[in-house]
Amino acid sequence: MTNAAIVGCGDVAIVHAEALAALGEELGINFVAVVDKDLSIAQDFADHVGVEAYESLPDLLAKHPVDVVHITTPHDQHIDLAIEALSQGVHVIVEKPLANELAQAQRLIDYLEAQRQSQAQVRAPKIGVCYQNRYNVSSQELRRLLDSGELGTINGAYASVVWTRTPGYYTQKPWRGQQAHSGGGLLMNQAIHTLDLLQWFLGPAESVKGTVSTDKYADVIDVEDTAHAYIGHESGVHTSFYGTLTNSRHRHVEIELDCENALVELRDGLVVNWADGRVEHFQERTQETEGRSYWGVSHELFIRDFYEKLHDEEPFWIGPEEAMSSLKIAKEIYSSSLSRK
Ligand SMILES: NC(=O)c1ccc[n+]([C@@H]2O[C@H](COP(=O)([O-])OP(=O)(O)OC[C@H]3O[C@@H](n4cnc5c(N)ncnc54)[C@H](O)[C@@H]3O)[C@@H](O)[C@H]2O)c1
The missing domain is CATH 3.30.360.10 (Dihydrodipicolinate Reductase; domain 2)
Incomplete structure (x- = not known):
């Protein structure tokens, strides 16, 4: 089974939760937890979707084995959270845009490059950006x-x-x-x-x-x-x-x-x-x-593709x-x- 969690329980998180529920049995995904810096928001969301609630990503990663995190926080939180997860070998789906600023985005790209160099023989965790x-x-x-x-x-x-x-x-x-x-x-x-x-x-x-x-x-x-x-x-x-x-x-x-x-x-x-x-x-x-309907209908297809390609050799295409x-x-x-x- 692949353990999945969502970080950031705001408006778009439900679309990720629905996709995980729809794909879970077929792709062997076990949706285990949600995180929000506001624990009451995390708890409400967790109760709605039937998983555990945590107050921070480090807290979740310390207490629960997780294979994939979906980062659905405001833009300025994307990069720190992505690097936190990747550095612990956890795969990442991050919502668009990649970051609020180019320098932030570049920091992640530099991190991945350094990781590729140092882990030449080891398969690095994957990251996909949600352009569904x-x-x-x-x-x-x-x-x-x-x-x-x-x-x-x-x-x-x-x-x-x-x-x-x-x-x-x-x-x-x-x-x-x-x-x-x-x-x-x-x-x-x-x-x-x-x-x-x-x-x-x-x-x-x-x-x-x-x-x-x-x-x-x-x-x-x-x-x-x-x-x-x-x-x-x-x-x-x-x-x-x-x-x-x-x-x-x-x-x-x-x-x-x-x-x-x-x-x-x-x-x-x-x-x-x-x-x-x-x-x-x-x-x-x-x-x-x-x-919301104007977000389009393809989050589930994007998320399916990411999980289906999780064990491929090459990085995720987006x-x-x-x-x-x-x-x-x-x-x-x-x-x-x-x-x-
Ligand atoms: N792909 C799409 O079509 C689509 C649609 C909507 C939103 N989005 C993206 O999703 C992201 C979230 O948007 P939203 O409208 O759902 O935001 P939102 O404000 O509704 O929710 C964000 C949640 O993240 C929590 N949060 C903030 N910092 C955190 C941290 N460090 N750790 C844990 N939780 C934290 C907040 O408390 C809040 O509950 C944005 O980047 C947005 O661009 C994408």
């Missing part, structure tokens, strides 16, 4: 089409994340609106998934120009709620990006690729409008969850180096906004 939207039907189909070459030359891309937020979203969990803890707003917390998909489809960014602003929530947050950017990918393709949390409702996240042989629209599913008149539709899966790309794009947009370059 790569497992969406639309993402998988688009990746397949890009790999096949059928779409021809890509003329350009457009992406948008137009969602809504209430002041309560920030006042209930203040870290979300505080630069020091979150490292940013819309880009770091919401649009990072879309930045990740863009660089996965079109290649890493080599130039970024953009601006950010706080258009609606300046009285409750010190991070941005709105951003736009013009992203040049190494492939030569450019993406025009727009994102905001100021809308009155959630629109579907959009990625549109204008290609030689088709106009491809990713928006809650994928529509491929071929130049010869054919139109192909790929419908997204649906899933019942206590988590690891810290991979997760650095979207973090760098977000941070470049902030720099560009400040410098106006």
Whole structure:
């Protein structure tokens, strides 16, 4: 059996708990404990899902054998907790973004590199960063089409994340609106998934120009709620990006690729409008969850893939180096906004 625990019993933790419950029997996962720095929160969550509660990761690791931890804490806690677990030989799933700041993320990458050097003969614990939207039907189909070459030359891309937020979203969990803890707003917390998909489809960014602003929530947050950017990918393709949390409702996240042989629209599913008149539709899966629907339906697929690959030789495919790309794009947009370059 593989013993699993969740660290951070906030909003997204339930999605991880549901996946562990769904996959447990088939994959031999034993969901044993949860941790929260607020023990009463941990206890409530533990009672809800039927596991033990702990107040800190060191406390859990000292008292209970654990093979995998899921880190679902605020961004600024990800790296210390990940290194704590990895250093004790425990595999890690960490929520996006990798960290609140690039230097923090780099610290983990340096740690892993040092670990690889020193453990040349020993298999190091694995780490996966939760970019579950790569497992969406639309993402998988688009990746397949890009790999096949059928779409021809890509003329350009457009992406948008137009969602809504209430002041309560920030006042209930203040870290979300505080630069020091979150490292940013819309880009770091919401649009990072879309930045990740863009660089996965079109290649890493080599130039970024953009601006950010706080258009609606300046009285409750010190991070941005709105951003736009013009992203040049190494492939030569450019993406025009727009994102905001100021809308009155959630629109579907959009990625549109204008290609030689088709106009491809990713928006809650994928529509491929071929130049010869054919139109192909790929419908997204649906899933019942206590988590929010706009987080997508693929956490379980991501978590399944991680556990199925736990004993493979090679590192997990969405690891810290991979997760650095979207973090760098977000941070470049902030720099560009400040410098106006
Ligand atoms: N992949 C997705 O689609 C998705 C969706 C939502 C959230 N997330 C990510 O999940 C993370 C958590 O977000 P959330 O909205 O659930 O946060 P939240 O504020 O609702 O919950 C975080 C919990 O972590 C606890 N915590 C903080 N520091 C801790 C520590 N050092 N040890 C143990 N517990 C600690 C807090 O007490 C809190 O209960 C964020 O990084 C967020 O970006 C990802």
